[in-house]
Amino acid sequence: MAAKVPETRVVVKVFLYGIKPEIWRRFSISKEASFLDLNDAIQAAMGWDNKHPHEFRHGKGKRLVDVIGPVGLEDQVPGEFQDEKRITVGDFLGRRRLPVRMLYRYDFADEWIHEVVFEKGEQGEGGPVMLDGARACPEEDSGGTFQYVQAYAGEIEWMHPGYDPEKFDPAEVDFAKKKTRTRKRK
Secondary structure: OOOOOOOOEEEEEEEEOOOOOOOEEEEEEEOOOEHHHHHHHHHHHHOOOOOOOEEEEEEEOOEEEEEEEOOOOHHHOOOOEEEOOOOEHHHHHOOOOOOEEEEEEEOOOOOEEEEEEEEEEEOOOOOOEEEEEEOOOOOOOOOHHHHHHHHHOOOOOOOOOOOOOOOOOHHHOOOOOOOOOOOOOO
16 A cells, blocks of 8 residues: 655635625645745735735634734734744644634734635645635725625725626736835935
8 A cells, every 4th residue: 555645735715704795715835835925825816915914813712812923913912923934834734634724814904804724635836826716805905894895785886996896817816926115225
């Protein structure tokens, strides 16, 4: 009997809370990816610009007090804090049985709450790979779930003209790292 080949990647499903019909993305990422890399993959998959704070929350049951996030949040966390640059997806998952769920919070003002589900392991190499998804992600700085739901129901106008809430093409997702903007010297 052949030895089982270790799974080097994990399939991740991400969806936004409080919005129906559901806005979701599914992609595969290396278990060696840090949580900062996972944040960047989620941002690319959702079509956001990664310009607001974020955190990953996990814990026992409904008590999600443990946080994986950028340094600077540790004073605001009632539970354990881990630096997102120092923990990999594989470290977090360890020997846990999949699926494993956690919350991802982005833009603490608009308060976009996502559920992240590590669905299953698989083999492969390379960077993130987009697998599937549905519906356009809300535009950056559009007021959060409540305003999105109001606009979708036609109660208020979309903040960003030309936005189509039904449009999503997985082939258009670009996981390449965006260049950081540098200030010109005078």
